[in-house]
Amino acid sequence: MTAQHPVIAVLGSGSWGTALAILLSRNGAIVRLWGHLATESERLHRDGENREFLPGYPFPGGLSVTADLGAALQGAEEVIIVVPSHAFKAVLEKAVPMMELQTSLSWATKGVEPQTLSLLHEVAADLLGDKPTAVISGPSFASEVAKRLPTAVTVASSSPEHAEKIAGYLHSDCFRAYTSDDIIGLEVGGAAKNVMAIGAGIADGLGFGANTRAALITRGLAEIMRLGMALGGKRETLMGLGGMGDLVLTCTDDQSRNRRMGLALAQGLSIDEAKQEIGQEVEGVMTAQAIYNKARKLGVEMPITEQVYRVLHQNLDPKEAVQNLLGRRKRQEAG
Missing domain, CATH: 1.10.1040.10 (N-(1-d-carboxylethyl)-l-norvaline Dehydrogenase; domain 2)
Incomplete structure (x- = not known):
């Protein structure tokens, strides 16, 4: 594992999670894409692509798929959660005890925690304390990212260093990642x-x-x-x-x-x-x-x-x- 090849766990194997996993892998990261259903993960592994939600875009060599959350998180430098907002808290609660101390967290989930009406950064803070987190959001259809069509998003974090790190993982010749310190504005939008x-x-x-x-x-x-x-x-x-x-x-x-x-x-x-x-x-x-x-x-x-x-x-x-x-x-x- 080197700075050029970070290990990133992407939690959520829907269309957007898959697209981000493909982007990160194309950018040189070692990516573990986690799905909560073993049958779905096995199918993704067998097919070498997400034929249900993002057909026609083969997984790069650095992308692996698993339904084992612990295996996905082991040695990961970054965890990116990309599950529906109603599942965000439950997935985070399972993941936090398995995350290593140096692992940082970000998410590309868009929504509000339905029971408490909390924004997702508030949910994360309840479980992680003041550990820096980041949110990834912007106008980005999964299929267009997979097609390498020009796309731009924003990465917001209270830590400029964390925002820059996530933006660096995402940034490519067809994907531009800006940084911000306004987590609230980005989540509400x-x-x-x-x-x-x-x-x-x-x-x-x-x-x-x-x-x-x-x-x-x-x-x-x-x-x-x-x-x-x-x-x-x-x-x-x-x-x-x-x-x-x-x-x-x-x-x-x-x-x-x-x-x-x-x-x-x-x-x-x-x-x-x-x-x-x-x-x-x-x-x-x-x-x-x-x-x-x-x-x-x-x-x-x-x-x-x-x-x-x-x-x-x-x-x-x-x-x-x-x-x-x-x-x-x-x-x-x-x-």
Whole structure:
């Protein structure tokens, strides 16, 4: 093991975890990709690619797959968690006792801990204390990263050294990693944009057009900024890759599972039917409830989030949700 070939454990073998594992391995790291189901990990190992979630992209030679968490973590210099937000705490609780003292932690999970409404860095701090951690977020579809299409993300940490280290692992001629110290802003942007993408999918599915989509994205960004800044995030972060950049991506492209959820709901499908059609986790469904409750607790006005929450969790008709937004009193744009 050398500085040029760090050992990195990627926990989570879905599309994004697989894409990051491939990127890191292409960059020279020794990567252990962990999945919680032995049958899935065995299939990935046998196929030499993730045929279910990221077909057509063979694993580089430095990438191995395992369902043994201890084996994945042994000797790892860095652990990157890439599991759905509702599983984040459980995976971290299992991993922490097995991590070596010098091992550092980062994550590319986007969401909120559903039971406590905690941001993920708060969950990590409860288990790790003041050990430096980092979050990786930005506009990044897994398939485009695997295709080596130009991509840029942000790595945020309270430790500049840790942020630079993670960015160094990720950075390549087709993948640019910026650094930041604003963990809160990056996490809020990454979580809340999924809710807005469901809203954009609903509006497009109902045939409301490009004008409506542009208005929803812009006012959605205003909501995200109000929440992020109320929690201590920075305006420039929420206007950057992990805020506006990720929001535009997920609201406008059908590679977004959350946008596809909105499209399906507009067509009259139930959440379960839409999930079955999409075939992967749709973070915005659970995140909508968490963000809505967090905003109410803080007294932050988030009308788009509220209507998406009501569609998802109170059986509100999508058409009525749009009318509720259009019927709000007129006001100044700022704020």
